[in-house]
Amino acid sequence: MTIVIANGGHEADYIIKMFNNKKNKIIVINSDEGMCSYLATSDKISVIHGNPTKKYDLSVANIDNADVFVALSSNDIDNYVACKMAKKIFKVKKTIAIVRNPKNVSVFKSLGIDAAISGTYLLAESIKSETTIESLIKTLSLEENKIILTEIVVKEKYAVANKTLAEIHFPSTANISCIYRNPNVIIPSGKTVIRPDDRLLIVTTPNRQEEIQEFIQEGK
Amino acid sequence: MKDSVIVIGAGKLGAKLARLLNENGENVLVADKQSDAFYKLDDFSGFTIVGDATDLDFLKSIDIEDSKMVIITTNDDNVNIFLAEVCFYIFAIKKIYVRLSDTDKGKLLENTSIKGIYPFNLSVDFFCQQEKETR
Numbered sequence: 073m074t075i076v077i078a079n080g081g082h083e084a085d086y087i088i089k090m091f092n093n094k095k096n097k098i099i100v101i102n103s104d105e106g107m108c109s110y111l112a113t114s115d116k117i118s119v120i121h122g123n124p125t126k127k128y129d130l131s132v133a134n135i136d137n138a139d140v141f142v143a144l145s146s147n148d149i150d151n152y153v154a155c156k157m158a159k160k161i162f163k164v165k166k167t168i169a170i171v172r173n174p175k176n177v178s179v180f181k182s183l184g185i186d187a188a189i190s191g192t193y194l195l196a197e198s199i200k201s202e203t204t205i206e207s208l209i210k211t212l213s214l215e216e217n218k219i220i221l222t223e224i225v226v227k228e229k230y231a232v233a234n235k236t237l238a239e240i241h242f243p244s245t246a247n248i249s250c251i252y253r254n255p256n257v258i259i260p261s262g263k264t265v266i267r268p269d270d271r272l273l274i275v276t277t278p279n280r281q282e283e284i285q286e287f288i289q290e291g292k
Numbered sequence: 293m294k295d296s297v298i299v300i301g302a303g304k305l306g307a308k309l310a311r312l313l314n315e316n317g318e319n320v321l322v323a324d325k326q327s328d329a330f331y332k333l334d335d336f337s338g339f340t341i342v343g344d345a346t347d348l349d350f351l352k353s354i355d356i357e358d359s360k361m362v363i364i365t366t367n368d369d370n371v372n373i374f375l376a377e378v379c380f381y382i383f384a385i386k387k388i389y390v391r392l393s394d395t396d397k398g399k400l401l402e403n404t405s406i407k408g409i410y411p412f413n414l415s416v417d418f419f420c421q422q423e424k425e426t427r
Contacts (some may be wrong), residue, residue, distance in 0.1 A: 127396035127399070149346055152374050153373050154399070159398065161396075179348055179382070183381055
């Protein structure tokens with residue numbers, strides 16, 4: 073895989089160390105001369121001192137048809153333009169931009185950047201999931217978020233505990249597809265009793281996810 | 293404002309174009325990050341507003357989607373390209389002019405109706421024109 077890393081300080085350094093192996097070719101383009109000479113000490117990477125939003129500098133760096141382009145500068149707009157140049161002029165397959173302003177995540181995506189990553193945005197999302205999805209262990213989204221697979225561990229106090237599936241009238245908007253009761257896997261029927269410590273694997277749509285959690289916990 | 297002209301970046305070019313359009317009776321709004329940029333707008337009877345145009349909430353607050361033309365002339369090419377694409381793809385503005393010092397960035401405007409103003413190309417054209425006439 074050819075990975076281009078445009079600007080950035082310690083972030084660039086970290087990513088280079090992580091991906092610098094036989095499988096990858098790493099190209100660094102950085103507008104800071106001191107950073108360039110520091111990064112050039114890593115083995116087998118090509119380092120170009122230049123501005124990643126300039127066509128000439130990008131062509132010197134030889135990034136044509138690279139697999140991934142990562143823009144790491146602290147200026148959101150510069151990262152946007154660097155990604156756009158890489159994609160439109162140099163046919164780079166995937167572009168990723170770091171953004172400071174979390175509002176730019178959705179803006180950049182709608183303008184054709186493959187991924188826009190904001191530390192603040194991720195932080196907010198993780199706070200949200202920490203507080204609302206208290207006992208949820210994992211969720212997995214399939215088919216571009218159209219299907220959600222949720223794993224819930226049943227606690228003694230939950231409304232569904234020690235009842236059969238027939239008794240609890242599980243909402244029709246979701247389905248308990250399987251129950252993991254160590255060491256067995258149970259494909260449930262109406263007569264199956266849900267017990268504390270069971271792990272329920274529930275298939276649902278994203279808009280019903282919270283509703284289902286409430287139902288399991290509080291019987292609502 | 294419906295059918296207004298919005299100028300982003302009150303530098304020399306932005307301020308001049310704003311005044312010209314204003315004299316022609318257009319409803320002009322000039323936006324700039326810095327309030328002291330507006331000193332260039334003497335005898336201008338349009339509107340001015342201070343704000344960061346790279347923030348979409350600011351653009352929404354000045355009802356940019358209702359304008360009939362946007363002219364982008366900040367002193368940063370990257371900001372200009374970004375704003376032009378935001379105006380075209382997100383706000384679907386039909387008439388967009390953008391000043392670009394780096395002609396290479398014009399490639400990003402392909403397949404859009406955005407019109408690039410390139411001082412470099414204009415200088416070259418002027419020179420060639422003059423030479424043709426004196427020959």
